[in-house]
Amino acid sequence: MITRYCSDFHTLPVDSDRLDTVLGHLWGMAVIREPCGSLPRDGYQSLVLEGNSLAIRQARDLLRRFSVTAEPVLIVGESGTGKDAAAQFIHQHSTRASGPLVTVNCAALPESLTQSELFGYEKGAFTHA
Secondary structure, three states: HHHHHHOOOEEEEEEHHHHHHHHHHHHHHHHHHHHHHHHHOOOOOOOOOOOOOOOHHHHHHHHHHHHHHHHHOOOOOOOOHHHHHHHHHHHHHOOOOOOOOOOOHHHOOHHHHHHHHHHHHOOOOOOOO
């Protein structure tokens, strides 16, 4: 079951070069599964990402590529850059749009709990588990 949601693992501290390689590979796999040009255009411009500038169009195209994959998506960035809007856009254009969207604000979690929140834990693995 874990292989359905995970494609690789990393230990702390994270090796950024290896992470870049893995994310590049996953990006390539997402592009191979469904080319962006064959996606339906209905609902393309949602209320979440309004606008018609080149940057917004490129952002929507990029996010639509993520929406065709069943893989979990990690969105990182500075506060106020639209991470929540990007997550909502991906979800709205995915095959899981009728289901719930689960977002996790990792910055609000203690560092010691982030890993267990994202990947789960076994009962009794730590205090109050």
